[in-house]
Amino acid sequence: xxxxxxxxxxxxxxxxxxxxxxxxxxxxxxxxxxxxxxxxxxxxxxxxxxxxxxxxxxxxxxxxxxxxxxxxxxxxxxxxxxxxxxxxxxxxxxxxxxxxxxxxxxxxxxxxxxxxxxxxxxxxxxxxxxxxxxxxxxxxxxxxxxxxxxxxxxxxxxxxxxxxxxxxxxxxxxxxxxxxxxxxxxxxxxxxxxxxxxxxxxxxxxxxxxxxxxxxxxxxxxxxxxxxxxxxxxxxxxxxxxxxxxxxxxxxxxxxxxxxxxxxxxxxxxxxxxxxxxxxxxxxxxxx
Amino acid sequence: xxxxxxxxxxxxxxxxxxxxxxxxxxxxxxxxxxxxxxxxxxxxxxxxxxxxxxxxxxxxxxxxxxxxxxxxxxxxxxxxxxxxxxxxxxxxxxxxxxxxxxxxxxxxxxxxxxxxxxxxxxxxxxxxxxxxxxxxxxxxxxxxxxxxxxxxxxxxxxxxxxxxxxxxxxxxxxxxxxxxxxxxxxxxxxxxxxxxxxxxxxxxxxxxxxxxxxxxxxxxxxxxxxxxxxxxxxxxxxxxxxxxxxxxxxxxxxxxxxxxxxxxxxxxxxxxxxxxxxxxxxx
Numbered sequence: 001x002x003x004x005x006x007x008x009x010x011x012x013x014x015x016x017x018x019x020x021x022x023x024x025x026x027x028x029x030x031x032x033x034x035x036x037x038x039x040x041x042x043x044x045x046x047x048x049x050x051x052x053x054x055x056x057x058x059x060x061x062x063x064x065x066x067x068x069x070x071x072x073x074x075x076x077x078x079x080x081x082x083x084x085x086x087x088x089x090x091x092x093x094x095x096x097x098x099x100x101x102x103x104x105x106x107x108x109x110x111x112x113x114x115x116x117x118x119x120x121x122x123x124x125x126x127x128x129x130x131x132x133x134x135x136x137x138x139x140x141x142x143x144x145x146x147x148x149x150x151x152x153x154x155x156x157x158x159x160x161x162x163x164x165x166x167x168x169x170x171x172x173x174x175x176x177x178x179x180x181x182x183x184x185x186x187x188x189x190x191x192x193x194x195x196x197x198x199x200x201x202x203x204x205x206x207x208x209x210x211x212x213x214x215x216x217x218x219x220x221x222x223x224x225x226x227x228x229x230x231x232x233x234x235x236x237x238x239x240x241x242x243x244x245x246x247x248x249x250x251x252x253x254x255x256x257x258x259x260x261x262x263x264x265x266x267x268x269x270x271x272x273x274x275x276x277x278x279x280x281x282x283x284x285x286x287x288x
Numbered sequence: 289x290x291x292x293x294x295x296x297x298x299x300x301x302x303x304x305x306x307x308x309x310x311x312x313x314x315x316x317x318x319x320x321x322x323x324x325x326x327x328x329x330x331x332x333x334x335x336x337x338x339x340x341x342x343x344x345x346x347x348x349x350x351x352x353x354x355x356x357x358x359x360x361x362x363x364x365x366x367x368x369x370x371x372x373x374x375x376x377x378x379x380x381x382x383x384x385x386x387x388x389x390x391x392x393x394x395x396x397x398x399x400x401x402x403x404x405x406x407x408x409x410x411x412x413x414x415x416x417x418x419x420x421x422x423x424x425x426x427x428x429x430x431x432x433x434x435x436x437x438x439x440x441x442x443x444x445x446x447x448x449x450x451x452x453x454x455x456x457x458x459x460x461x462x463x464x465x466x467x468x469x470x471x472x473x474x475x476x477x478x479x480x481x482x483x484x485x486x487x488x489x490x491x492x493x494x495x496x497x498x499x500x501x502x503x504x505x506x507x508x509x510x511x512x513x514x515x516x517x518x519x520x521x522x523x524x525x526x527x528x529x530x531x532x533x534x535x536x537x538x539x540x541x542x543x544x545x546x547x548x549x550x551x552x553x554x555x556x557x558x559x560x561x562x563x564x565x566x567x568x569x570x571x
Contacts, residue, residue, distance in 0.1 A: 035364040093507050095310055096558050103554025106501055173430035229368055264383040271372045
C-alpha cells in the first residue's frame with residue numbers, strides 16, 4: 001500500500017492546525033516583541049470551553065465553537081490588561097514578560113487540569129460517524145476538511161484585514177515602532193489589547209480543531225505552542241504568509257521523517273528542524 | 289527533598305542569575321543524572337558514588353553539546369530552545385525503551401554505602417541519607433560560591449551586564465558561558481543521583497518541563513545571583529505544599545493547586561518584585 005498520499009494529507013491537516021497557532025503567535029509577537037509562553041494553553045482553553053458547552057451542556061456544535069473562541073479571546077485580553085500591560089508600561093525587559101507568561105502558563109494549565117482532569121477529552125461525536133472521503137487513496141474526514149477550509153479562510157481574512165483596514169495599519173505602525181506610533185496618536189494599548197483578543201481567538205480555533213481531530217489534553221498547549229513557534233520562526237517572524245508556509249514545512253518534514261525515524265521521535269525531528277533554521281536562516285523563509 | 293531542590297536551585301542560579309541566561313532545561317540534566325546513576329549502579333554494579341560521578345560526567349558532556357547549540361542564541365530564542373531540549377529529554381526517557389524502560393521507569397536503585405577504614409555506613413536509614421545529601425549540598429554550595437566569587441564568576445557577571453564590552457577586553461564570552469553551563473549540568477546530575485537513590489526509583493514523569501519551571505521559580509523567588517536566596521527559595525517552595533495540606537486543601541487537586549500557586553507567585557514576582565526576595569540582579 002502506498003502511504004505517500006495519506007502522509008501528504010496528514011501533513012496538510014496537521015499543518016493547518018499548527019498554522020492557527022503560528023499565525024496568531026506571529027500576530028502578537030510581531031507587534032509587541034513579546035514571547036507569549038501561555039499562548040498554546042490559551043488555545044487549549046478555548047477548546048475546553050467549546051467542549052464544555054458542546055459535550056457537557058449539549059449545546060449546538062457551532063455555537064459552542066464560537067463561544068470557545070470568544071472565551072479564549074477574552075482570556076487573552078484579560079491577561080493583557082492585568083498582567084502584560086502593567087509590565088509593558090513599566091518598560092519591563094522581554095525576559096520578565098516571558099517569565100511572567102510562564103507563570104500564566106503554569107497556573108492556567110493546572111486550572112484546566114482541575115476542571116477537566118488530565119484525561120484525553122475528545123470533541124468529536126462518536127455516535128455520529130464522520131463522513132469519510134477518499135482522495136488518491138488517502139482518507140480524510142469531514143471535520144478535517146472543515147479544519148482545512150477554516151485555516152485558509154482565517155489566513156485570507158487576516159491578510160486582507162491587516163492590509164486594508166486602519167486597524168491593520170495601526171498594527172504595522174506599532175510593530176515598526178511603538179513609541180512613534182503613540183506619538184502620532186495611535187492608542188497603542190487599545191490596539192494591542194484587541195490584538196491579544198484576536199490572536200487568542202484564532203489560536204482557540206486551533207485548539208478546537210485539535211479537540212475534533214485527536215482530542216484535548218491539558219499539557220498539549222505547550223506542545224502546540226512549540227510547534228507554532230517553530231513554524232513561525234521557520235516561516236519568518238512577524239509575517240502571516242511566513243507562519244502559514246512554516247507550519248506546512250514543519251509538518252511535512254515531521255510526517256515524512258517516519259520513513260527513516262520511528263514515529264515517537266517526531267517531536268525531536270520538528271525541533272531539530274527549528275534549530276537548523278535558527279542557526280542557518282534565523283529570519284525564516286520569508287524575510288521581513 | 290529540600291536539599292535536592294536546593295542543589296538544583298544553586299546549580300541553576302549559576303547560569304540564570306550570574307550569567308543572565310534564562311534556561312528552562314535543568315530538569316533534563318536532573319533526569320540524566322538520575323537515569324545514569326540508576327543504570328550504572330544496577331547494570332554495571334558500580335557503587336553509588338562512582339555511579340554519581342559518572343552520571344555527573346555524562347550530564348556534563350551532554351550539557352557541553354547542548355551548550356554548543358545554545359551558544360548561537362540569545363534571549364527569547366535561548367529560552368525556547370531550552371524548553372525544546374527539556375521536551376526532547378523527556379521524550380528520550382519515555383521512548384528509549386531498551387535503555388530507560390519507558391514509562392515503567394527503573395526500580396530498585398541501590399542506596400549508597402560507605403566502607404572505609406573499617407567504618408560501615410549504610411544509608412538505608414533516611415536520617416543518615418539526609419546527612420549525606422546535606423554534606424553534598426554544602427559541598428556544592430561552597431563550590432558555587434567559590435565560582436561566583438572568583439575571577440571566573442566576575443567575568444560571568446560582566447557577560448550578563450554587557451557581553452560585547454567584556455569581549456572588547458579580550459575575554460571569550462563563548463567559553464565562559466559554555467563552561468558554566470556544563471558545571472551547572474553536572475551539579476544538577478548530582479541532585480538527580482540522590483533523587484534516584486532516595487526514592488529507589490526513577491520514571492520520566494519527574495523530569496518534565498514543569499519541574500524545570502519549578503526550579504526556575506525557586507531561584508527567582510529567592511533572588512537571582514544570590515546563592516543563599518536559592519536555598520531560601522527552595523525551602524519555601526518545598527515547604528509550601530506541606531503547609532497547604534495543613535491548611536486543608538483537598539488532596540485530589542493538591543498537585544494542581546500547588547502549580548497554580550507557583551504560577552501565581554511567578555506572575556506576581558514579575559509585576560511587583562522582579563529581583564525576588566534577596567536578589568542582586570533582575571532579568
